[in-house]
Amino acid sequence: MTSAAPWTARLALVAGAMAVVILLLFAGARSVVLVAVGVGGTAVTLAGVWWTLVHRGPVRALAAVLAVAAPVAVLVLYALAGLLWVVLVSLALWVLAVASGRFALAEETGPRRPKERRVAPPERPFLIMNPRSGGGKVDRLGLREKAEALGARVAVLDPDRPGPVDGVVGLARRAVEEGADLLGVAGGDGTQALVAGVAAERGVPFVVIPAGTRNHFALDLGLDRDDPSACLEALTDGVELRVDLGFIGDRVFVNNASFGAYAAVVQSPAYRDDKVRTTLQLLPDLLTHETGPDLVVRAGELVMDRPQAVLVSNNPYRAGDPAGLGRRERLDSGVLGVLGITVESATQAAGLLRGRNAPGLVSATAGDVAVEAREPAVPVGVDGEPLTLRTPLRCHIAPGALRVRVPRHRPGVPLGRPAMDWHRVRRLALTTVRTAAGRGPHRSRLRRVRVPRASLPVRRETEGPGVGRPLDPATLRPEERDATAGHPVVEEQFGDAVHRLHHAGTATGRVVRHLAGGGHWHWTVVGLWLMELVVHTARPSGCRGMWTVWAGWRRRSTS
Numbered sequence: 001m002t003s004a005a006p007w008t009a010r011l012a013l014v015a016g017a018m019a020v021v022i023l024l025l026f027a028g029a030r031s032v033v034l035v036a037v038g039v040g041g042t043a044v045t046l047a048g049v050w051w052t053l054v055h056r057g058p059v060r061a062l063a064a065v066l067a068v069a070a071p072v073a074v075l076v077l078y079a080l081a082g083l084l085w086v087v088l089v090s091l092a093l094w095v096l097a098v099a100s101g102r103f104a105l106a107e108e109t110g111p112r113r114p115k116e117r118r119v120a121p122p123e124r125p126f127l128i129m130n131p132r133s134g135g136g137k138v139d140r141l142g143l144r145e146k147a148e149a150l151g152a153r154v155a156v157l158d159p160d161r162p163g164p165v166d167g168v169v170g171l172a173r174r175a176v177e178e179g180a181d182l183l184g185v186a187g188g189d190g191t192q193a194l195v196a197g198v199a200a201e202r203g204v205p206f207v208v209i210p211a212g213t214r215n216h217f218a219l220d221l222g223l224d225r226d227d228p229s230a231c232l233e234a235l236t237d238g239v240e241l242r243v244d245l246g247f248i249g250d251r252v253f254v255n256n257a258s259f260g261a262y263a264a265v266v267q268s269p270a271y272r273d274d275k276v277r278t279t280l281q282l283l284p285d286l287l288t289h290e291t292g293p294d295l296v297v298r299a300g301e302l303v304m305d306r307p308q309a310v311l312v313s314n315n316p317y318r319a320g321d322p323a324g325l326g327r328r329e330r331l332d333s334g335v336l337g338v339l340g341i342t343v344e345s346a347t348q349a350a351g352l353l354r355g356r357n358a359p360g361l362v363s364a365t366a367g368d369v370a371v372e373a374r375e376p377a378v379p380v381g382v383d384g385e386p387l388t389l390r391t392p393l394r395c396h397i398a399p400g401a402l403r404v405r406v407p408r409h410r411p412g413v414p415l416g417r418p419a420m421d422w423h424r425v426r427r428l429a430l431t432t433v434r435t436a437a438g439r440g441p442h443r444s445r446l447r448r449v450r451v452p453r454a455s456l457p458v459r460r461e462t463e464g465p466g467v468g469r470p471l472d473p474a475t476l477r478p479e480e481r482d483a484t485a486g487h488p489v490v491e492e493q494f495g496d497a498v499h500r501l502h503h504a505g506t507a508t509g510r511v512v513r514h515l516a517g518g519g520h521w522h523w524t525v526v527g528l529w530l531m532e533l534v535v536h537t538a539r540p541s542g543c544r545g546m547w548t549v550w551a552g553w554r555r556r557s558t559s
Contacts, residue, residue: 005107008100009429016097016422023090027083034078034087041074050349053280054287101425105418114332116239119405122205125152125235126180128171128195130187130211132157137211141229143186150235153180172198180204182235182405186228188212189255190385196402197252200245205403207234214384217254220328221404222412233407242400243331246314248382248393253314256337257395258381259295259371260309261286266386267379287343293378297340299366304340307362312369312395313337334399335365369395 023031048067052060078084127147131138138144144154155171172183172195183199184207185192192208192215199206209232210218210225221241224230246253264286265271270278285291287308297304304310315328316337328337340362343349348360371378371393380387 012101019093
């Protein structure tokens with residue numbers, strides 16, 4: 001954990017508290033209405049999107065108008081109430097709080113680097129390059145010439161005759177039989193998966209050159225997708241990783257296999273020519289089960305009946321990215337990720353506001369996944385490649401099956417952002433990081449110690465003719481006596497600063513009396529709350545006695 005993590009956690013707590021304080025301070029009781037209107041508008045928008053997807057014709061047009069008009073109406077209502085800026089500022093602070101909290105939690109965990117080992121360069125590497133992938137990256141970047149200059153044997157697929165799957169697999173197998181000690185692919189994830197299966201089968205290392213369009217596998221390996229030629233350094237200065245492979249039947253997938261609506265849409269011949277129109281045309285029947293397969297998915301004890309879409313991934317995707325459009329935290333966990341979506345009505349569509357807790361969204365992990373259907377064959381998308389496979393289907397994972405050769409110097413996988421957990425953020429905010437000589441940073445929790453009341457400094461008169469004399473508790477009002485008694489529990493590592501803040505009431509009282517006497521009640525309350533928040537960061541007893549202290553100060557200022 002870095003020294004910035006506790007301070008980032010404290011920033012998250014302060015920003016979150018300020019978001020609530022500003023909303024309550026300037027909106028008062030109306031803040032509840034503001035939140036309800038915002039949540040309701042978002043729910044109506046999601047319902048409108050659902051109706052847009054499942055209907056055609058005039059109903060679809062009206063639903064699209066509703067989906068656009070709902071958030072606009074919410075903003076107009078905020079503006080008419082004169083509270084638009086309050087909502088925007090509070091929302092910005094809340095976003096800052098959540099972003100800071102997630103960053104702090106990620107810093108606490110620290111980056112996880114996969115196990116890697118130094119290896120000698122291959123003697124007879126063999127690379128397969130697809131010139132059609134990625135809009136012609138192979139020719140545009142001169143990958144073939146650069147690979148041959150490093151001693152690799154290169155086979156370029158014929159762009160006019162793509163050839164069957166067995167052609168690529170057979171090419172890789174023949175290369176190993178002829179003595180190749182490394183296989184590699186410059187192409188998309190579909191071609192990568194085919195050759196990776198041969199590499200795992202024959203026990204030779206595999207090199208990924210991201211020359212395709214998306215290359216999610218390269219992304220999760222920490223490779224530079226913007227410069228595919230940099231991956232050729234794995235042939236001369238590389239390290240080796242062990243990663244898992246997913247299987248659907250006997251076919252390998254390196255990213256995921258999708259079932260249901262998406263898989264059916266990409267099967268359409270018109271999809272490549274007009275993706276949006278084809279999707280809108282097919283989705284109504286697929287989402288309402290008028291067409292498409294009726295799936296039953298079993299993953300361990302989990303059973304999903306008739307989901308509209310299912311995604312089975314080689315290792316689960318990050319918690320903040322369940323749709324499979326981003327990154328996986330690791331590729332060696334030894335489990336499949338399973339995501340299922342079942343939405344039968346606009347109400348369930350609005351329920352997606354709850355994120356992973358939504359009733360229509362199921363997320364799990366399993367070593368094996370069985371997919372059944374009433375149809376003898378179902379459409380499946382395997383690493384983006386549309387296929388039709390016979391049912392029932394079984395997906396499983398082979399832990400550590402693939403040896404991947406990557407450059408020793410590579411961008412790496414960015415630090416993941418875990419889901420927000422306010423309890424962990426609060427605990428982290430109470431943590432200090434010390435650096436010991438020769439030992440690096442380590443954590444130390446703030447320890448609470450009980451201080452004897454006898455050791456507290458004696459309060460003395462600071463005003464009037466009795467300046468300097470000890471205060472007589474018997475002459476104090478109950479509120480003042482409670483306000484000056486001090487807290488018996490202080491933070492040891494905050495030291496005298498906290499102690500003085502509780503007992504040096506002269507300056508604090510002067511400021512508070514000035515604010516209260518000038519009628520600045522709102523700012524006085526905000527200042528007091530922020531003072532308590534800074535001193536007792538997220539401590540359950542942080543606001544203990546707050547209103548009692550305030551009553552004492554207020555009575556003294558008006559007397």
